Amino acid sequence: MATENKTREVRYAVAPERMPPLTKEQMTDGQRKVAAELEAGPRGSVRGPYNSILRSPGFMEHCQKLGGYVRFDCPLDMRIREMAALMGARHWTQQFEWFVHVPHALKAGLAQSTIDAIKAGQRPAGMKKDEEVVYDVMIELLNNHSICDATYARALAEFGEAGIVDLVGTSGYYIMIGMIMNVARTAMPDGKPLPLAPLADQIQPIG
8 A cells, every 4th residue: 555645844934023132222221231230241242032131121130140040150060951951942942042052052062963853852862861861851841840750859869959950940041031032033143044943743723
């Protein structure tokens, strides 16, 4: 019996950015204050999600401090933090976040094959032990909104209680700013092409 191969073509348009970067002249005094604080830190400039977050200077003041901990001070291995960031970005199909964090993940030692599998919505083969724990924690957390006792026990043995809080908090931070960028339609840097296609279960019919 012949088997019919069906290929589903997915087309999508890039909608206009809702919250583009503000000039200094467009900023309020409060926005200029928190923008200057961020520029004086290790980030060096207001870009990416902070172009949108700047609309609420009070939120940005505290958000960038949490982001500073996640990016620069968290004791979890950077490879683990970047893996969590990529899994959150894939789950939310957050283009900017994926584009920015892939180079960070590679530099931190995450394998290209692991990144490719996450991108495809598949479980990576050949992960390190701590990466397997992170993958299971993130998959359960993203899909089930919690984790089972067995996964918790493995995470506890691998990272300790503080490490679990840092892992979940790190993923939560990147998911939060990813959601903000999805709402704001944050543009890709320099007009780069979108790196992520929607996963099959994310495609919704129109009409």
